[in-house]
Amino acid sequence: MRRFLTGLVAGSLLALAAPSLANPRSDYLMHCAGCHLVDASGVPPDVPSLSGPLGRIVASAEGRDYIARVPGAAQAPLSDDELAAVLNWLLLEYNRDTLPENFEPLRGAEVARSRANVLADPQKLRNQLWPDAYASGAQR
Numbered sequence: 001m002r003r004f005l006t007g008l009v010a011g012s013l014l015a016l017a018a019p020s021l022a023n024p025r026s027d028y029l030m031h032c033a034g035c036h037l038v039d040a041s042g043v044p045p046d047v048p049s050l051s052g053p054l055g056r057i058v059a060s061a062e063g064r065d066y067i068a069r070v071p072g073a074a075q076a077p078l079s080d081d082e083l084a085a086v087l088n089w090l091l092l093e094y095n096r097d098t099l100p101e102n103f104e105p106l107r108g109a110e111v112a113r114s115r116a117n118v119l120a121d122p123q124k125l126r127n128q129l130w131p132d133a134y135a136s137g138a139q140r
């Protein structure tokens with residue numbers, strides 16, 4: 001019985017420790033879903049959807065840079081590798097249909113360079129780079 005209990009305790013400790021190791025989904029839920037919602041659909045027009053449009057955005061170098069420069073991403077209390085993992089997870093989980101075929105996952109070092117340059121006015125850059133991308137009115 002005692003051995004069983006020890007095993008149980010060790011097992012629960014492992015389960016508790018696991019999310020902090022590398023779990024982009026729980027990082028997303030903890031740091032992003034409060035605004036972008038659990039299914040990444042956002043609250044347009046105020047909070048953009050992260051489900052669909054991101055695949056097209058990362059087709060360009062500017063877009064890869066942009067998604068780590070928006071304040072919500074850049075300033076999240078996540079390491080560069082963790083933020084890269086959250087963004088890659090979002091792209092593969094919710095943007096597979098729009099993702100370029102040759103998409104290369106973001107790397108921590110790349111995200112580090114981007115997020116260091118946090119956008120003061122994300123909306124402005126977004127409208128410059130993708131003037132027609134959100135013409136549907138689904139995004140602000």
Ligand code: HEC
Nearest residue numbers: 031032035046047048053067070071072073076086122126
């Ligand atoms: C406090 C609310 C909030 C949180 C938390 C937040 N965001 Fe955002 N996010 C926004 C808003 C609002 C925008 C629109 C641009 C702006 O005004 O910053 C945005 C824009 C974005 C964009 C650009 C989308 C586009 O289509 O232009 C990405 C990518 C993004 N967020 C990712 C994240 C990630 C990843 C996290 C978690 C690490 C996160 N955000 C956390 C509110 C938030």
